[in-house]
Amino acid sequence: MVAPKGSMASATANHPPLNSHKLLRRALPNRAFALIFACAISALFYHHVKTLLRPTTAANAVSALFLLLADAVLAFMWCTTQSFRLYPTRNEEFPENLEKVVGGTRGFPALDVFICTADPYKEPPMGVVNTALSVMAYEYPVEKLSVYVSDDGGSELTMFAFMEAARFAGHWLPFCRERSLVERSPEAYFASNICGGTDIDKMKMMYESMKVRVEHVVERGKVGEEYINGDRERRVLGKWTDEFTRRDHPAVIEILLDNSRDRDIAGNVMPNLIYLSREKSKNVPHQFKAGALNVLLRVSAVMTNAPILLTLDCDMRSNDPSTPRRALCYLANPSTDQSQLGYVQFPQRFQGINEGDIYCGDFKRLFQINPPGMTNGPSYVGTGCFFRRRCLFGAPSAIVLPEIPELSPERCLKGPIQSEETLALAKKVAGCKYEHNTNWGHKVGFRYGSLVEDYYTGYMLQCEGWRSAFCHPDRAAFLGDAPICLIDVLNQNKRWAIGLLEVGFSKFSPVTYGVRSMGLLMGLSFAHYAFWAVWCIPITIYAFLPQIALINGLSIFPKVSEPWFFLYIFLFLGAYAQDLTDFALAGHNGTLRRWWNDQRMCLVRGLTSYVFGTIEFTLKSLGFAAHGFNVTSKVLDDEQSKKYEQGVFEFGAVSPMFVVLAVAAIVNLASLLQGLTTVVAVARRSGGDAEGLVLQVLLASFGVVNCWPIYEAMFIRTDKGRMPTKVTLVSTFIASLLYTAVSLA
Ligand SMILES: O=c1ccn([C@@H]2O[C@H](COP(=O)(O)OP(=O)(O)O[C@H]3O[C@H](CO)[C@@H](O)[C@H](O)[C@H]3O)[C@@H](O)[C@H]2O)c(=O)[nH]1
């Protein structure tokens, strides 16, 4: 953060405060607990070394080695997590003071909003339109607001939806303003059971009829003649010729609303609205979302060049029209060190999450709990982030100028955006070969080279010396869609895992370069994410090894009568209790049930996304495969939604990830049953010793409880979302092979 650590507010003698930054009281207990836990971890390693030095059998030695590996990784992750816990903070903004401080709305900087979409079938154009309308209706001087939509799907369907939206906006924006609505995405507004009046009904009908037209066009896959309004639309849609494909097409830039020309039905100025689909060619890599954002950065530089930018994913609608003012409480604050504050990140928050959040769609730890603990400010999470344009052009002290002066972040622009030269230049900078031999993606703009361009860009900016601020108002500033299908969730996490490893093993790795550039704590924070996928090592080991040993009656943990037993119990319960405390204190529906599901999903991801992500990353590093940005679907299938609503897991896909899960589930169950039998048998035989198996039995029980939805999906359910029979058969087969193999061993 920019304000000095622990300080209260940013007020000076001259102006009222715009924000405050407080160290939370839990800092102290967190630090004390960190100390105790560190001692416990050291004791554990002492125990490991002792066991390793005196192995009784070969099996004991092997399992001791694996356990050491698992615990070493856990200890590493624990260390990196401390970077979020030692300085927990809370920020508050006072937007009511903003106008006083900057001299009325005249003092507000211009704002360019970037919205990315990539596929009209996975990202329904009506959703994108709602996102755009919700930000076009921001409580912000309209003449300073421009909304750019980047369509990587290069789709006439999205183009069509936006031509409709531009027309509808003429009615919608004054409607929102007159009523001071808080809900400015029409879909959300009309869904919120408002009591009708004739005006509201009229507006609703207008919206519904637009929606029907757009959805109909999307369903048919092309814009029928009857939907085209006038020559202009015909000319625009005419660009989609037969040669035009999503992977190979010229740049399309269309100014749908121009604030120097267009007025809404009440006669007010309208914000600029620009549709943009960059040039694509099959032979030129397009760098996925980072590439799209850089084209947005350049095209907007040519047209409006606002000093402040907001990046949004197509599903992240605004949920609060005053959000830009909140961001300005940092970005326009005369008493923060403006030369260093690069961006203001709002957390990703989601709509439509079910009661128990069964897939951990909220990602509370990632988006809400960890960011306010990062001492120099949070990482960038791809959406809901206000940037100072300047920060994408080199370090605070050393600007890196772009190859042509027209793109410089410091250039002042006046005049209409429609001129022929402007459009020609915009087309040129949206060309697919434009970036050849330039600094784009490396020193300038959003960074290339990782599937998590957001994390990588934020990280590199922090390394350059930029700072950031975390802004988390009670009412979510943005609301997005979380995937509601398990396989989508796992694939999304796999993509993240790969992208993060790309950074972790690059020459800019946080553990080396990062720690050197930003200091230990920030370096560890970024390392925590870069090596996220290594969770798969301890999780896989603990999901199989103790259970297999238990099946064989082999004790690998301390006996109940040994003091080491309690060390294990303390480490497990301590880590879980602290996790639960963090979760509950973060608020926003931090219920026990959600926390339980959250920890379950950690285990599930550890066995699937991270394992497969690591494998894919390795294959790619060895040159065997390439990976792309697989866009997450935002389409809601009715049946799936209903099941999700009820909190039922959706397994209906044949995937190797499900096989791993199912094998783990079966092994844990078999091990628990066998373990209990052994313990009972040994207990009956006096003199027998089952004490050494207690921890393993507990662990297997923990596994079984967590796996409950998997057993249901394999053996009880009959609906479409049950585990595919093929997966059940294959995994039962693998599990029995494993069982036989270890029983023979
Ligand atoms: O080639 C591409 C691929 C994606 N996108 C857009 O990128 C956004 C994010 O894609 P999504 O499939 O929703 O990915 P998520 O995993 O849900 O997104 C998270 O993770 C991404 C990095 O993997 C970040 O870019 C996102 O901001 C962050 O919300 C969407 O608006 C897409 O339209 C593009 O514009 N071009």
Ligand SMILES: [Mn+2]
């Ligand atoms: Mn998304």
